[in-house]
Amino acid sequence: MSELVPEPRPKPAVPMKPVSINSNLLGYVGIDTIIEQMRKKTMKTGFDFNIMVVGQSGLGKSTLVNTLFKSQVSRKAASWNREEKIPKTVEIKAIGHVIEEGGVKMKLTVIDTPGFGDQINNENCWEPIEKYINEQYEKFLKEEVNIARKKRIPDTRVHCCLYFISPTGHSLRPLDLEFMKHLSKVVNIIPVIAKADTMTLEEKSEFKQRVRKELEVNGIEFYPQKEFDEDLEDKTENDKIRQESMPFAVVGSDKEYQVNGKRVLGRKTPWGIIEVENLNHCEFALLRDFVIRTHLQDLKEVTHNIHYETYRAKRLNDNGGLPPVSVDTEESHDSNP
Amino acid sequence: MQDKEYVGFSALPSQLHRKSVKKGFDFTLMVAGESGLGKSTLINSLFLTNLYEDRQVPEASARLTRTLTIERRSVEIEEGGIKVKLTLVDTPGFGDAVDCSDCWLPVVRFIEEQFEQYLRDESGLNRKNIQDSRVHCCLYFISPFGRGLRPLDVAFLRAMHEKVNIIPVIGKADALMPKETQALKQKIRDQLKEEEINIYQFPECDSDEDEEFKRQDAEMKERIPFAVVGSSEVVRDGGTSRPVRGRCYSWGTVEVENPHHCDFLNLRRMLVQTHLQDLKEVTHDLLYEGYRARCLQSLARPGARDRTSRSKLSRQSATEIPLPMLPLAETEKLIREKDEELRRMQEMLEKMQAQMQQSQAPGEQSDSL
Numbered sequence: 001m002s003e004l005v006p007e008p009r010p011k012p013a014v015p016m017k018p019v020s021i022n023s024n025l026l027g028y029v030g031i032d033t034i035i036e037q038m039r040k041k042t043m044k045t046g047f048d049f050n051i052m053v054v055g056q057s058g059l060g061k062s063t064l065v066n067t068l069f070k071s072q073v074s075r076k077a078a079s080w081n082r083e084e085k086i087p088k089t090v091e092i093k094a095i096g097h098v099i100e101e102g103g104v105k106m107k108l109t110v111i112d113t114p115g116f117g118d119q120i121n122n123e124n125c126w127e128p129i130e131k132y133i134n135e136q137y138e139k140f141l142k143e144e145v146n147i148a149r150k151k152r153i154p155d156t157r158v159h160c161c162l163y164f165i166s167p168t169g170h171s172l173r174p175l176d177l178e179f180m181k182h183l184s185k186v187v188n189i190i191p192v193i194a195k196a197d198t199m200t201l202e203e204k205s206e207f208k209q210r211v212r213k214e215l216e217v218n219g220i221e222f223y224p225q226k227e228f229d230e231d232l233e234d235k236t237e238n239d240k241i242r243q244e245s246m247p248f249a250v251v252g253s254d255k256e257y258q259v260n261g262k263r264v265l266g267r268k269t270p271w272g273i274i275e276v277e278n279l280n281h282c283e284f285a286l287l288r289d290f291v292i293r294t295h296l297q298d299l300k301e302v303t304h305n306i307h308y309e310t311y312r313a314k315r316l317n318d319n320g321g322l323p324p325v326s327v328d329t330e331e332s333h334d335s336n337p
Numbered sequence: 338m339q340d341k342e343y344v345g346f347s348a349l350p351s352q353l354h355r356k357s358v359k360k361g362f363d364f365t366l367m368v369a370g371e372s373g374l375g376k377s378t379l380i381n382s383l384f385l386t387n388l389y390e391d392r393q394v395p396e397a398s399a400r401l402t403r404t405l406t407i408e409r410r411s412v413e414i415e416e417g418g419i420k421v422k423l424t425l426v427d428t429p430g431f432g433d434a435v436d437c438s439d440c441w442l443p444v445v446r447f448i449e450e451q452f453e454q455y456l457r458d459e460s461g462l463n464r465k466n467i468q469d470s471r472v473h474c475c476l477y478f479i480s481p482f483g484r485g486l487r488p489l490d491v492a493f494l495r496a497m498h499e500k501v502n503i504i505p506v507i508g509k510a511d512a513l514m515p516k517e518t519q520a521l522k523q524k525i526r527d528q529l530k531e532e533e534i535n536i537y538q539f540p541e542c543d544s545d546e547d548e549e550f551k552r553q554d555a556e557m558k559e560r561i562p563f564a565v566v567g568s569s570e571v572v573r574d575g576g577t578s579r580p581v582r583g584r585c586y587s588w589g590t591v592e593v594e595n596p597h598h599c600d601f602l603n604l605r606r607m608l609v610q611t612h613l614q615d616l617k618e619v620t621h622d623l624l625y626e627g628y629r630a631r632c633l634q635s636l637a638r639p640g641a642r643d644r645t646s647r648s649k650l651s652r653q654s655a656t657e658i659p660l661p662m663l664p665l666a667e668t669e670k671l672i673r674e675k676d677e678e679l680r681r682m683q684e685m686l687e688k689m690q691a692q693m694q695q696s697q698a699p700g701e702q703s704d705s706l
Binding site: 056057058059060086118119120121122123166167168169170173174175178194195198200201267268269270271272273274275280281 | 436438481482509512587597598
C-alpha cells in the first residue's frame, strides 16, 4: 500500500458541464428554495467529519482540537500533568462525539496518533498512519461495491489531517518533510505551527516564509491544493490563504481568564495574557474559520472526489479493471467507534 | 595585629588570587540538545557576547543526511581584570535526523578524547604547559513542548552523566505558564531519579553562612532544572519604560533577568558567578580520575576489576562496565615493560630458590623465602 506515493495523480473523469440556455423567468418559480430543502435534509441527517491530528507529543494537539470544537472531544484530561507513557510505536486512536449547534448535528471523530515522532528512531513512523487512512478508503470501497449497499455509507475516511510543526524558529525538521511528502497525496494535510506563543511577530513571519518555501521546494502540496481550485474565485481566495496565512500559527487553550471585563480563552503568564481568539495574538481564529466555517464541506468533497477516487482507481487497476469482490482478508476494523 | 604572633600565611589566599588572575582562567562549556531550543541565544545572553553571529541554519532537506558534528568556538572575555578563555562546544545536528540511534556516541567519544589527551599530556615528559581541553560542564537543553524527558534525552544523559557535569535546563521557557513549568520540572526530576541519572550537584553552602543565605541557596536549588529564556536584544517595554533584555510579544514583554519570568539569573549566578571553579574541580578530581582509573586498569589487568579503588568514586554506579578504550601508546608500553621486568625477576627468584634447594642437604627443610 505504501507504493502510492510517486505516481502522478490520475485525473478523475469530470463530466462536461451541461450547456445551458439562459432563459428569463416570467414569474417566481421557486427554484431557489432548493437551498432551504437541502438545509432541512442536512439538518435531519446530520453529517460526519473526521479529523486527524499528527505531531510530536506535547505540541498541544488535543487542546487545539478541543478549542476548535469548543468541547472535550479529544482524549485529553483537563490537567497539566498527563501521566500517560509515550507508546513505543505509533498508535491510532479514534474517538467519536456527536456535537450539535443550531439544530445541526455533527458526528465528529478525532483521530489521534500518539507516539509519532517521539522515539529515538522514527524511521517510517508514518506508515501506520498511511495504513489507517487507506483502510478507511478500503472500507468505503467495499461498501460501495456491495450489491445490496446501505443508503448512507458510513464515512470514516479522514477528511482533514492537521500536522503540527514544532515552533523551533529555524525550519522544518526532516521528519516533517518525510511525513508530508508521503501523506500529502493521500489525505488533505493542513500544517499548523503549534504553541506559537513562543515566537515574536518577526520570528513568526520569518518562520512561516521559510516553511512555505521549504514545502514548495520539496513539492509538498498542502490543502487547499492548487490543482483543485475550481474557478477563479476559489483560486484568488485560496491563493491568499496559501501564500500569506498558512501555515497557521496557533495557540490552544481550554482555560478562561478575565480580560477587560470579558471571559476569554487564553493562557496566563506573568508577562501577560495570551488570548486564543485575538488575531493580534495568534491565528487560531483563522484556522477555525478556515476549517469549520468556510472549507468544511470542501474538505469532505476533495477527500471524496480526489483522494478516494485516486485510491479507488488504483485498486481497480490492480484488480484488472474489476471491482474487488472478496478483498484481502483484512477484517473490517472494529477499531472505529 | 601583634607582630610577634603574626606569621603571615593568611596572605596566602590573596597570593593565589593574584597568581590565578595572572594566569587567566580556562573554561570549556558544552551545549547540547535538539535544535530550536534557544541554545545559541542563551549562550549569547549568559556571556553577553555574540558567539553565534551570522549563523546559517541549514534547511530541513539539507539536514536529512547531515551527521552530527562537534564544533568548537573560543572567545576571550575580560571582566574586572580577570581574563577568561571560554571555549564553547556545540553539537549541531543532534536530535535532528529521523533516525537518531546512537547519535550521542560522537559526543561521548569527544569527551573521552579530551580526557585521553589530558592523560597523555600528564604522563608525558614536559608537563609545564598542559592545555586543558576537557569539557567542564554540559548544559543540556530540554524541550518545553514535551512532557518531560524524551527517550532521546534519557539516552543522551545516561551515556554522558558519568563523564561530564550535566546541568539540565528547560529552553524557551516562555512557552509555559507558571503551573506548567512547575509540573514539568517535577516530572523531569522524577524521571532523572527513576533513570538514575546523576546531574551536577551544586555543593552545600558553608555551614558558617547565615540563615538567609542558606535559605536563598536552598530555594535556588529547588528550581533545578532551570527554566530559561534568552535574548540578544534589549527592548524598551512600554509599561516599565526602562530598557530590559527581553522578548516583546503582543501581550507583554518577557524580561530575561526578571526572576518571576524565568530562572536565567539563577543559572547565571550558579554557573558563572559561584561554581565555575567547582565545576572544574569536579571534572578533574572525579570525572577525569574515574576515566584515568578505568583506563589504566583495563590496560594493566584486562578483564579484572578492582573494586576497592572504585568504591572511592562515590558518584559511579556499581554496575558500570568500563568502555573499551584505545590503548595509549606510551603508558601501555611502560606497563608492558614493567610487567616484563617483574616476570624476569620472578624467574630469577625461582631459579635461585631451586638452586638453594639443591645445594641444601637432602632431608633438611628449607626455609620458605
